[in-house]
Amino acid sequence: MAKPRVYDVTTLPGFTFIAITAFVLLYAPIITLVIYSFNGGNSVNQWGGFSLQWYQVAWENEAVQDATARSLIIALWASVISTGVATMAALGTTRRGKFKGQTTIYIIINQPLMVPEIVTAVALLIFFSSVKVATGYSGLGYLILAHSAFCIPFAYLPIKARLEGMDMTMETAAADLYASSWQTFRFVTLPLLLPGVIAGAMLAFIISLDNVIITEFVKSAGQDTLPTYMLGQLRRALTPEVNAISTALLVLTVLILTVFFIVTRKRD
Amino acid sequence: MSKAPVKRSKGVDGWLLSAPALILLVIAACGPLLIVAVYSVLEKGDYSGVRWILSGDGWFQVLFQRDIFDQTVSLADANLSIFWRSIKLSIATTLITFAFGLPTAWFIATRPPTSRAIWLFLITIPFWTNLLIRTFAIMEVIRNQGILNTALMNMGLISEPIQILYTDTAVLIGMAYVYLPLMVLPLYAAIDRFDFRLIEAGYDLYASRWQVLRSVILPIVKPGIIAGSILVFIPSLGAYVTPRVLGGGKNMMIGNFIELQFGQGQNWPLGAALSTLLLLIVLVSLVVYTRVSSRDEPHG
Numbered sequence: 293m294a295k296p297r298v299y300d301v302t303t304l305p306g307f308t309f310i311a312i313t314a315f316v317l318l319y320a321p322i323i324t325l326v327i328y329s330f331n332g333g334n335s336v337n338q339w340g341g342f343s344l345q346w347y348q349v350a351w352e353n354e355a356v357q358d359a360t361a362r363s364l365i366i367a368l369w370a371s372v373i374s375t376g377v378a379t380m381a382a383l384g385t386t387r388r389g390k391f392k393g394q395t396t397i398y399i400i401i402n403q404p405l406m407v408p409e410i411v412t413a414v415a416l417l418i419f420f421s422s423v424k425v426a427t428g429y430s431g432l433g434y435l436i437l438a439h440s441a442f443c444i445p446f447a448y449l450p451i452k453a454r455l456e457g458m459d460m461t462m463e464t465a466a467a468d469l470y471a472s473s474w475q476t477f478r479f480v481t482l483p484l485l486l487p488g489v490i491a492g493a494m495l496a497f498i499i500s501l502d503n504v505i506i507t508e509f510v511k512s513a514g515q516d517t518l519p520t521y522m523l524g525q526l527r528r529a530l531t532p533e534v535n536a537i538s539t540a541l542l543v544l545t546v547l548i549l550t551v552f553f554i555v556t557r558k559r560d
Numbered sequence: 561m562s563k564a565p566v567k568r569s570k571g572v573d574g575w576l577l578s579a580p581a582l583i584l585l586v587i588a589a590c591g592p593l594l595i596v597a598v599y600s601v602l603e604k605g606d607y608s609g610v611r612w613i614l615s616g617d618g619w620f621q622v623l624f625q626r627d628i629f630d631q632t633v634s635l636a637d638a639n640l641s642i643f644w645r646s647i648k649l650s651i652a653t654t655l656i657t658f659a660f661g662l663p664t665a666w667f668i669a670t671r672p673p674t675s676r677a678i679w680l681f682l683i684t685i686p687f688w689t690n691l692l693i694r695t696f697a698i699m700e701v702i703r704n705q706g707i708l709n710t711a712l713m714n715m716g717l718i719s720e721p722i723q724i725l726y727t728d729t730a731v732l733i734g735m736a737y738v739y740l741p742l743m744v745l746p747l748y749a750a751i752d753r754f755d756f757r758l759i760e761a762g763y764d765l766y767a768s769r770w771q772v773l774r775s776v777i778l779p780i781v782k783p784g785i786i787a788g789s790i791l792v793f794i795p796s797l798g799a800y801v802t803p804r805v806l807g808g809g810k811n812m813m814i815g816n817f818i819e820l821q822f823g824q825g826q827n828w829p830l831g832a833a834l835s836t837l838l839l840l841i842v843l844v845s846l847v848v849y850t851r852v853s854s855r856d857e858p859h860g
Contacts, residue, residue: 304666304773311667314660318686318740321697324707328700377581384577391571397578403590408798408842410815411835414822415592418599418832441588444581502690505800509822519692526805535700538693549688553681 326542329535346536356537359521366432366517367500370439371447375493377440378447379485383477386455404442412442413509420510430512438510439500446499447492450556454488487555494552498545593839600832608826618829622837639817646813649732650796654743656736657792658785661743665784668744669751680748687741695805698734699725702806726808734806735796742795743788750784783853790849794842814838 329347333340350356378401385397404412420434462484466476482489504519511520518541525534603615625636668679686694701708704721712718724730754777762772778785800815807813812820814834821831 303670304663305769307663307666310660310663314664314740314744315682317660317737318683321701321737322686322689322694324700325693325697373584377584381578381581384574391574393571394574397574397582400582400585400590401578403585406794406842406846407589407593408794408815408838410798410800410818411593411596411839412589414818414831414835415596416588417822418595418828419592437584437588441584444585448581498688502688502692504690504692519690522692522696523801523805534696538690538696541690542693545689546685549681549685553677557677 322542325535326539328532329539331532331535333532346532347540350533350536350540353533355516355521356518356533359516359518362432362515363501363517363519366435366439367497369436370443370500371493371496373436373440374443374496375447375451375489378444378492378496379451379489381444382448382451382455383481386452387460401448402445405445409505413506416506417509424512432515434510434512435507435515435517438506439503442503442506443496443499447496450491450495451485451488454485454491458484491552491556494548494555498548501541501544596832596835596839598832600829600836602829602832604827604829608822608828610828615829618827618831618833621827621830622833642812642814642817645728645811646797646815649728649735649813650793650799652732653735653739653796654789654792656732657740657743658789660736660740661747661788662781662785664740665744665747665751668748669754670756683741683744683748687745691738691801692805694738695734695802698730698737699806702730702733725806726810728807728811730806731799731803731811731813734802735799738802739792739796742791746787746791747781747784750781750787754780786849786852790845794845797841798838 328339330342330344331338331340332343332345381397381401385394416434416438420438424430424434462480463476466480467473471479502519503517504523507517508520508523511517516524518537522534522537525531599610600618601614601616602610602618603613604617605611621636622639623636624633625639626633664683668676668683671679700706702724703709704723704725706725708724709718709721713721724733758776758780759772762776767775797813798815799813800819803811803813803816807816809816818831818834818838821827821834825831
């Protein structure tokens with residue numbers, strides 16, 4: 293059906309130009325940062341040739357090593373805990389239709405996405421500082437607890453999406469063949485759900501690894517993570533070392549995201 | 561169709577399975593918010609902390625100050641200017657991200673399905689990149705010896721660097737940069753569902769481009785606009801890292817002002833009152849959002 297069309301309907305004047313500009317603006321600063329992390333000069337101001345020296349400086353800096361180890365430990369615990377409880381919650385809220393109080397559960401689970409982080413940070417500062425006094429414990433537990441909590445919605449959403457995309461026939465079939473509800477879960481539901489669980493765990497890991505504000509308020513003395521260490525470095529002159537750390541963290545994030553996209557796209 | 565015998569009701573099951581997540585969230589997220597509300601109506605402690613005496617001082621000091629000598633009450637100009645700056649910068653951030661976000665979302669949604677996934681991926685990478693890294697990256701661009709000023713000087717457009725860093729403009733640029741993906745994603749979701757034949761129909765009925773944009777496209781994209789605006793406005797209003805890094809401590813927003821009260825300011829009730837106020841603003845915005853978006857639903 294040939295119909296004379298005055299315009300290509302999907303194109304609006306200037307939209308493509310602005311969109312491309314937006315992409316350029318989005319990436320230019322990040323790429324600059326990455327390039328300058330390979331700066332051979334001693335300052336961030338002057339380009340002194342290509343060099344890996346700042347990566348070596350960062351690698352050998354004990355404070356950076358400690359902060360990296362701490363960041364990874366916290367992110368690992370937080371992603372395991374939040375994914376575990378989020379999987380249970382997703383099974384509870386999606387598998388059996390609507391029930392009373394479901395909206396309340398949704399609101400509580402998504403709460404960390406809605407409340408400004410600074411408010412949560414201050415609340416945890418007040419709460420945990422009195423717990424610290426009361427119990428005398430000042431280890432990493434508070435950070436792990438706080439990180440696990442705000443990672444829950446990020447783990448929950450992909451798992452819930454996966455569950456909603458799975459139909460119940462397999463589970464019903466298993467049940468018809470006299471599988472117990474645990475057997476059905478273990479051998480049918482969980483394997484089907486696994487990509488969602490992995491995706492959720494990866495997002496939780498990134499979110500924990502990236503957190504600045506809540507960590508800054510909850511941490512005890514000497515408990516810097518990589519982002520809070522970087523924030524602290526700002527008080528001194530900015531060195532290309534921070535650029536090197538940023539680039540390393542960036543590469544890690546992109547790697548995790550790429551895996552995330554591959555895992556979740558298999559669904560379609 | 562009968563399932564395996566389920567003795568408990570689905571509601572009990574739902575609550576039981578959700579319980580671990582809920583307990584964790586109540587201990588380390590929602591619960592402590594109540595403590596903040598309580599602290600906002602207590603008396604300030606000597607150094608930091610509070611005394612357990614009921615007092616309206618925290619809320620009073622949000623807007624007013626009392627002269628230490630003659631006890632006269634006046635509006636707290638410093639606080640008001642921080643509020644005004646926060647609201648002004650958050651609205652400006654929302655508008656800028658919308659101006660760039662709508663064409664970007666439109667562009668992505670009109671790509672062929674195969675390349676669409678790649679463009680979407682390109683939007684999500686900055687979104688998931690550490691906020692601090694993105695803020696550092698912007699700092700690298702706009703500081704006095706940064707690439708922007710160097711490029712402008714090399715081109716001979718300016719003779720000395722423009723001071724952008726540590727100004728409100730820097731905070732605005734930073735926030736727009738950091739929150740742009742939050743605007744693009746919901747807009748994309750709305751446009752993606754859009755039936756482009758409607759535009760064709762509009763043109764067939766002799767509508768101009770502007771009329772098509774206003775009467776066909778905007779109403780359908782509206783839920784995405786509202787969602788995107790909320791997603792950008794709320795974190796902008798509570799922003800802490802971006803104003804701290806790019807504003808240099810002087811150009812504070814509410815988030816930094818709250819932090820100040822819990823740190824150097826040693827006025828926990830005031831900090832708690834400010835936090836509660838911020839929370840209330842967010843809740844009101846969310847209620848308005850759900851009202852507006854649920855009203856829109858029947859129209860698709």
